[in-house]
Amino acid sequence: MSRNSALIIVDVQNDFCPGGALPVTNGDTVVPVLNRYITLFEAAGLPVFATRDWHPEKTRHFKKFGGRWPEHCIQGSAGAAFHKDLNLPLNTAVVTKGDRPDEEGYSGFQGRTDSGRPLSLALKDSGIEHIYVAGLATDYCVKETVLDGLGEGFKVTVLEDAVLGVDMEPGDSKRAIEEMVERGAEAATFEKIQALMAD
Numbered sequence: 226m227s228r229n230s231a232l233i234i235v236d237v238q239n240d241f242c243p244g245g246a247l248p249v250t251n252g253d254t255v256v257p258v259l260n261r262y263i264t265l266f267e268a269a270g271l272p273v274f275a276t277r278d279w280h281p282e283k284t285r286h287f288k289k290f291g292g293r294w295p296e297h298c299i300q301g302s303a304g305a306a307f308h309k310d311l312n313l314p315l316n317t318a319v320v321t322k323g324d325r326p327d328e329e330g331y332s333g334f335q336g337r338t339d340s341g342r343p344l345s346l347a348l349k350d351s352g353i354e355h356i357y358v359a360g361l362a363t364d365y366c367v368k369e370t371v372l373d374g375l376g377e378g379f380k381v382t383v384l385e386d387a388v389l390g391v392d393m394e395p396g397d398s399k400r401a402i403e404e405m406v407e408r409g410a411e412a413a414t415f416e417k418i419q420a421l422m423a424d
């Protein structure tokens with residue numbers, strides 16, 4: 226595994242898990258898988274980034290204000306918190322997105338770190354060239370993050386066993402992965418990444 230790699234965990238927040246405001250079916254089942262990836266990346270000294278949807282109460286992202294979605298991930302709410310069982314390392318770079326009323330904020334690349342650095346620059350500052358993307362939801366925020374990552378010139382691997390989607394239409398998640406691969410991403414699962422880390 227290249228030293229220039231980072232793990233990007235997308236939106237593993239309570240509102241996207243069962244019991245939340247916009248739940249992905251079985252969304253919380255990605256958590257133990259992600260924890261295994263986190264352990265691998267941490268052991269290799271590679272950075273972990275975690276994006277979060279962080280909406281104001283009033284945003285055009287919500288149905289109530291002309292958008293598409295029920296209210297979710299409102300800034301500071303319990304629903305916006307990361308899932309409690311997700312073992313984020315202490316030095317995780319949290320990337321906040323969707324925090325302006327006029328912004329949908331699907332892609333992690335629309336987000337900024339706590340120091341206000343756009344994700345792309347934060348990655349490039351750290352010499353990252355290859356990102357490994359997982360989390361929720363495959364057919365929205367994971368997909369947009371992967372496609373933007375490719376557009377920004379990163380090598381991108383989507384971690385297929387650590388993503389789940391909304392599937393508003395049956396098959397959306399499967400098609401999303403196909404589109405990511407067509408556009409140049411690689412799809413991989415844990416065993417492959419574990420083997421790469423051992424190299």
Ligand code: VGL
Pocket residue numbers: 236241247278294331361362363364365366367391
């Ligand atoms: C998401 C739908 C609406 C996501 C966010 O995190 O994938 N999906 N907002």
